[in-house]
Amino acid sequence: MKRTAALAAVTLLASLIIQPSNGYAKSMNEIDQQLNQLDQQAHKAKQEQKNATENKQEAQHYKNKTTQTLEDVLGEIESVGSQLTRVSRDIEQTEENLRTTKKELAEAEERIKAREKLLETRVRLMYTDGNVSYLDVLLSSTSFSDFLDRADSLKMIVDQDQQLLDEHKKDKEYVVQKQEELEGQYKYVKGLYAQKQEAKDMLAGKEKEKRVLIAGYDQKIEQFDSLSNEQNDLLVALATKRSSLVQEKNQLRAEQEARAKAAREKAAAAAAAKKRALAAQKQSSQSSSSSEASDTTYASSYNGGGGAFAMPVSGARISSTFGYRVHPVTGVRKLHAGVDLAVPQGTSVHAAEDGVVTVAEWWNGYGNLIIIDHGNGLWSMYGHLRDGGIMVSSGQTVKRGQKIAESGSTGVSTGPHLHFEVRLHNVPVNPMDYL
Structure with missing residues (x-):
């Protein structure tokens, strides 16, 4: 039943993401409504993922207990x-x-x-x-x-x-x-x-x-693990859609602000013209000054292996590479979807490339996690961050080299390190090809 529900949720999400374009422009209110729906779906998916994780842990506990009884x-x-x-x-x-x-x-x-x-x-x-x-x-x-x-x-x-x-x-x-x-x-x-x-x-x-x-119990563990992975994929898809809506909302807000600014400038220009007309006899003219705010971005080279991405941490040792392995905690052989960069607790973590933050919160086995959408289906993921170590929020635009978090050992982890993962169209790829 849960598996069917997860598939139904993915299908529903696909219907939200792949909507026909008929020239209709969304309003801010409509975007907020969709964001609210996505947040509700994400909350439900997280709860189901939490339940699946708890059920898996319970099944594992009874399996261990039964295994000991079998040995006796x-x-x-x-x-x-x-x-x-x-x-x-x-x-x-x-x-x-x-x-x-x-x-x-x-x-x-x-x-x-x-x-x-x-x-x-x-x-x-x-x-x-x-x-x-x-x-x-x-x-x-x-x-x-x-x-x-x-x-x-x-x-x-x-x-x-x-x-x-x-x-x-x-x-x-x-x-x-x-x-x-x-x-x-x-x-x-x-x-x-x-x-x-x-x-x-x-x-x-x-x-x-x-x-x-x-x-x-083994069958239950496999089912709950599969359900947790399905909910994980659903949360990624929801976060991606949310990021897209946030960008659309930001663009709409920027357009509204641009139109308001243009209207203000037009009114100001008309008032200035009237003022100049009234003061044409005067020899001096007044000029208005404007100030521009400047953004400060963080840049850092983090020279790596010649790929497009910057290294997310400095002075790291690769403790586990991309590929299939026996998990050091669960003991199950499965795909290690990223690369583990061993660094001390609290090491600064930097964005590998410009993008929009789609996830910045606790995520199941990843612990505290950040996902950045770089466009064209390319994401970077930063896992096992320390509690309180996330320094960005969902929907925020970040720059290459900008400090986004601090490393830790949350989630399913054996010690302080950064789990760095790269996905292309939600399929894990070897991060070493991109660093």
Whole structure:
């Protein structure tokens, strides 16, 4: 919508600038009305440019914030990835332990089977041979030594049976305990792995979300930057039209003053003739004297590179040339439409050539700016002037070498310098070809 509005404003301005000439001469009042309309349009364009700049800065702020969040998310993804690697190793180790336990289980089961077979054999013998009590065995002894031998043998049999039962019980308990322990551990690490994988998937979703947001902010920044440039071009066109109307108004005023002066001179001449006629008898004649005011202009050679323009500042160092570059503040590669002349704060800035001032105020990234219209579509522009350093006003005629401002570092600037720009039919050209 804003882009359409800007284009509509440019079209409206074109209709004001390119009016058919039918011999109709504007009156002072009509010119003032048009100037008022232009001022209103310029005020609206500046407000839209200001809004676009603020919106761009806001989008840049949120982009920077989202970029930092994205970096944090990427760090978390890397951390969770490392944890997944460790959990994967734990799962592999637990699976290996389970395989070992299964092997131990199989061995224990073999021992259990062997014991059960032995016990079954003993029970079967007791069943086939009848139940012989330990007391009968002892009483069947033929001597005391035989009695002791039988008692020892019975004790060994009882101990062996008890040992078989104890080991049988322990094997069963060990296998069950170990199996439950490892299955619990395996279940835990599998669950932990699922949690880490879920966290990684969530972070990956956040990463995608942040990248989409950053792309959206980049698009907004580009749109607001484009809108700001459109408003900038509109303001230049409005200022050019205003300068033309001011010159037309000055010319009309000069013509009116010339006619008034001619009328006064005619009346004065008639009065003088009458006076001479009345005083013809007198030998002396009176003469009138007139005084003329003289204008003082500032001249300065500022010898440069052989071009038509004078150097706007003295003793400057070229810190940035005309052409595409990565902007030192925004970090964006774009056309540097002028040349930066590094000079100390408060250095005198002079008009490069005769012309009419079309802009003398704050302008977006240029900071405090002066634009001089030299005629035939040729302008010179002086940017980043210090606050309070503009010494001319819109509509004022200036001379080559006249001091018009003092350098500074306002607007989008990294330090004190003069941004000098030359445009031909509103197209930036290399200033070095003109200096």
